[in-house]
Amino acid sequence: MKPTRVLIVDDDEDIRTVLHLTLEHAGFEVLLAKDGIQAVEMARTKAPDAVLLDVMMPRMDGFDALRAIRADARTGPIPVLLLTARTQTHDAVEGLDLGADDYITKPFDSDEVVARVQAAVRRAAQQRSSNPLTGLPGNERITLELSSRVERDEPTALLYVDLDDFKPYNDHYGFLRGDHVLQVLARLLLDVAARSGPSGTFVGHVGGDDFVMICDPSEAEELAALVCERFDELVPDLYDPADAKAGSIEVADRRGVPQIYGMLSVSIGIATNERRDFDHRGELVTVATEMKRFAKSRRRNGSRYAVDRRDNGQAVELEVELPGPG
Numbered sequence: 001m002k003p004t005r006v007l008i009v010d011d012d013e014d015i016r017t018v019l020h021l022t023l024e025h026a027g028f029e030v031l032l033a034k035d036g037i038q039a040v041e042m043a044r045t046k047a048p049d050a051v052l053l054d055v056m057m058p059r060m061d062g063f064d065a066l067r068a069i070r071a072d073a074r075t076g077p078i079p080v081l082l083l084t085a086r087t088q089t090h091d092a093v094e095g096l097d098l099g100a101d102d103y104i105t106k107p108f109d110s111d112e113v114v115a116r117v118q119a120a121v122r123r124a125a126q127q128r129s130s131n132p133l134t135g136l137p138g139n140e141r142i143t144l145e146l147s148s149r150v151e152r153d154e155p156t157a158l159l160y161v162d163l164d165d166f167k168p169y170n171d172h173y174g175f176l177r178g179d180h181v182l183q184v185l186a187r188l189l190l191d192v193a194a195r196s197g198p199s200g201t202f203v204g205h206v207g208g209d210d211f212v213m214i215c216d217p218s219e220a221e222e223l224a225a226l227v228c229e230r231f232d233e234l235v236p237d238l239y240d241p242a243d244a245k246a247g248s249i250e251v252a253d254r255r256g257v258p259q260i261y262g263m264l265s266v267s268i269g270i271a272t273n274e275r276r277d278f279d280h281r282g283e284l285v286t287v288a289t290e291m292k293r294f295a296k297s298r299r300r301n302g303s304r305y306a307v308d309r310r311d312n313g314q315a316v317e318l319e320v321e322l323p324g325p326g
Contacts, residue, residue, distance in 0.1 A: 005048045008030060010057070036068075051080045053066060055082055139207070142202075155218075156272065157216065161213065162296065188231060228303035269306055
């Protein structure tokens with residue numbers, strides 16, 4: 001098992017050295033950065049399991065670095081612990097409001113640092129309920145993210161992303177090839193999410209071939225269109241050359257009768273609180289589920305998305321497939 005990787009960010013060389021030695025002695029792999037700009041870049045490229053982030057730094061301070069880390073879908077789930085002076089508790093409060101997972105005051109106790117980092121990494125793993133295949137946040141984290149946005153009445157769009165004809169593909173090529181498709185889609189969603197604005201886009205893996213994106217309503221259609229376009233461009237490479245040329249595969253159904261299935265695609269249902277009020281995440285999920293089914297029913301060749309544009313008072317009653325009311 002690879003060691004837990006921690007990124008230490010502090011402009012004070014002495015503090016970096018002490019923290020480096022402390023965490024390395026405890027068995028962590030350590031990365032070092034001198035300011036917020038370096039921290040954000042290394043978080044994106046080195047994929048640390050946790051970040052120890054000083055607040056007061058040149059070029060980009062800890063708060064701005066934290067905002068940038070949380071706004072990027074590739075780095076958003078990484079636990080961040082702030083380093084603050086003992087006399088500046090307001091920094092810790094502000095950092096927690098911005099999404100920090102914990103804070104450590106200077107001067108710090110070495111054993112406390114190790115314990116807090118371990119606890120933050122453990123909590124992050126539990127929250128992700130990380131899908132071992134894609135590494136994306138799972139149902140627990142999806143529920144938390146969606147609930148918090150709805151409860152705060154934030155502008156929210158839920159994109160329910162579903163693979164079409166994935167089972168025949170699995171039956172034809174086997175589970176290893178199917179797993180590769182899920183990993184490709186997960187990476188694509190993260191790449192597309194990284195294009196979103198400062199509010200950030202959350203990407204989660206419900207399970208199987210179901211994924212979600214949570215973003216600002218103003219970005220929802222653009223992100224959905226880009227996911228559809230880019231996935232369709234990638235699809236031929238997921239097939240053997242002869243099947244890609246034919247544009248289809250032949251797979252026996254449950255009765256053993258050969259059936260022809262077209263190429264993989266995605267159907268995306270979009271629900272937002274731009275025109276409708278939602279008091280519970282389950283209501284938003286229900287509408288996104290309906291829109292996903294509508295997009296799937298209109299599918300011909302290639303991927304599609306459908307957006308709910310109804311106003312208040314037009315309720316729907318459907319089976320909820322994502323984490324519902326609880």
